[in-house]
Amino acid sequence: MTSSKLQSYIKVVFWLMLFTAYVLAILPAPDTIHLAPSDKIDHIIAFLTLTILAALAWQKTPSFKIAIGLGLFGALIELTQAIPFIHRDAELADWLADISAVFFVLLVRNAIKRFML
Numbered sequence: 001m002t003s004s005k006l007q008s009y010i011k012v013v014f015w016l017m018l019f020t021a022y023v024l025a026i027l028p029a030p031d032t033i034h035l036a037p038s039d040k041i042d043h044i045i046a047f048l049t050l051t052i053l054a055a056l057a058w059q060k061t062p063s064f065k066i067a068i069g070l071g072l073f074g075a076l077i078e079l080t081q082a083i084p085f086i087h088r089d090a091e092l093a094d095w096l097a098d099i100s101a102v103f104f105v106l107l108v109r110n111a112i113k114r115f116m117l
Contacts (some may be wrong), residue, residue, distance in 0.1 A: 005103045014053040018073065021050065026081065043074075044098075046098075052102060067099070078090040102114050
């Protein structure tokens with residue numbers, strides 16, 4: 001399998017995961033699936049996964065563009081959860097967990113790139 005074909009598959013997985021994360025984030029709280037005992041850990045797991053997939057799928061894209069895109073996605077989730085009929089709680093701490101996970105993965109990505117050159 002060629003590198004570009006693999007990247008194409010990873011992009012499909014990324015978009016499916018992004019859609020899934022959004023749907024799970026806007027389900028009413030009792031219906032939500034949790035991977036961890038803490039909501040913040042759920043956020044970290046989701047955004048670690050999304051950032052790894054984005055970094056692999058768009059290898060030539062600068063890290064700051066991936067960070068902005070995923071940071072805005074995290075903000076969209078929190079803004080959507082603030083809508084009263086969604087019956088969720090928007091929290092700044094959730095968004096901070098999201099962007100912390102994004103920055104962690106991108107720092108590792110940049111370190112790997114630096115040492116491999």
